[in-house]
Amino acid sequence: MSDNVAHALAGAGGGIVSMALTYPLFTLSTRNQVSRDKTAGAGGQLAIAQKILKEEGLPGFYAGIDSAIFGIAITNGVYYYFYEAVKAAFEKAAVRAAGKARPMTALESMLAGAVAGAATATITNPIWVINTRASTKSTSGDDKAKSKGVFQAAMDILKNDGPKEFFRGLVPALILVINPIIQYTVFEQVKAKLEATRKLSNFDFFLLGAISKLAATSITYPYIVIKSRMQLRQGTDENSRYNSIADGFRKIIRTEGIIGLYKGIESKLLQSVLTAAFLFMAKEILFQYAVSILVLVGARKAKASVTA
Template identity: 45%
Template sequence: MSNDNVAHALSGAGGGALSMVVTYPLITLSTRAQTESARSQTSEQGKAQKLTAVEAAKQIIAREGISGLYSGLESALFGISITNFIYYYFYEGTKAIYQQTNPQLSTAQSMIAGAIAGSATSVLTNPIWVVNTRMTVRDTDGEKATTLSTIRDIIHKDGVGAFFSGIGPALVLVINPVLQYTIFEQLRNAVEKRRKMTPLDAFFIGALGKIVATSVTYPYITLKARLQLRRKNNSESSSLIQGIKNIIERDGVSGLYKGLSTKVLQSALSSAFLFFFKEQLFAAAVVVLALIRNLRARK
């Protein structure tokens, strides 16, 4: 393993976890908005009421308390740490290969690096996000859902294959980090031609890249969330095209964009904080890995 790759992976994992804690209530609101119609199919109350983000937050707090805004945080922190570690390890590894001949990545090279890292990450971490989605939108019946109880429930009711629900949209959504990191790399190159990039630069550039990527890919984000929630006895199709058609038939085109404003805000803040924290954690990770390497050399 390259020490730089591991340092990037560790700082990415740490930055992702910190940004997740800061923005998680927004993740809860956007995920519930995305899956609102799918859950209301089996609800005794019938059609779900359309709420603003603020009204939805008040409703969750009234029904579940403040902790309701953090449903599934445990699995999300685990998931984002693993996801970012895998992503950055593959992404920086691919970048290092290209940078042997050209220090600054071209647009095409950035996209290829993002596609390789995104595909590996999607396949390896999909089960984690299935569990997290189920926990985030669980129906409240007075019992506190844990990660282990949710895993057991999925296996018992839907089988092991359910852990890969939504893998189709997840692979399509590889375009999300491809767009995000391509924009980030190109803007970073532009900044570094003039001066050294600061954590604050990373904050704003990271936010901009994520806003564009999330806005473009949001219909597939909605479909992925619904498929991850899907039960065996649910009629939601696992086909990408049919899944999109089902949502449009049931909720109209606007159904593909439920929770968009909340998701864009969350994604922008999450990405901004991720890059901000990562820039600062990277130096610390390099020092720690150097100390570990020196300790091993002395033995």
């Protein structure tokens, strides 16, 4: 069995750790993204945080965390499986062509990210539709949702809206594949340059994850806002219904101004950067354990040495 399975297991474990540590910021950012009033920025986020604390208490910051933990584990597992599989294919091609291994080029990193991102977005979109609705339950006005679990929420979507509802927001999610493309391209290129000078530490991977995610999220944030809103159940108000990405851009700019496209960006940047930093650091640590487990259960042959 190839290393991409070990990378998938390590990525899933790292995702769980990073999401659990940063979920309150995820909730705060998501609620700000779907809010359609003209309050934005740090003041708006503080108001939302105070409202959550007053109306729901501390558990409100963890609304939908069960689906998020499940979702991030599947998301990272699928992403790393496909990413490492494509990466391995490029490395084998390089060995055949030049007789020796080399780091991926920027174009190869982008292609690997595109394949992995498209597969991940399609497979996991239903999970994030459920999570978006669960984590924004108080802002969507569905009081009954407070007592419902993820399974019941999924059954409600299936009953009320049909299977196609699980793929609401898939188009912007596919466009957002550019986010991990930017992230992993920056990560791989900077990592290759640093590895040429010294052995990288866990803290190096923490910083690499933070820097690469900061670049990716800053560039793609307006699409993140539109995706979150499209994943909500669409209301009767014409301004709240987005028929396409372009329609979403037009309506947000018309009713909320340009700043509406960046609602919640402060907490999202902090959450994304910390999540990516913890993810990359945890994944590097968990990779060796994942390999050991696979060897132990006979799913992988032992090697003299293993590199992540």
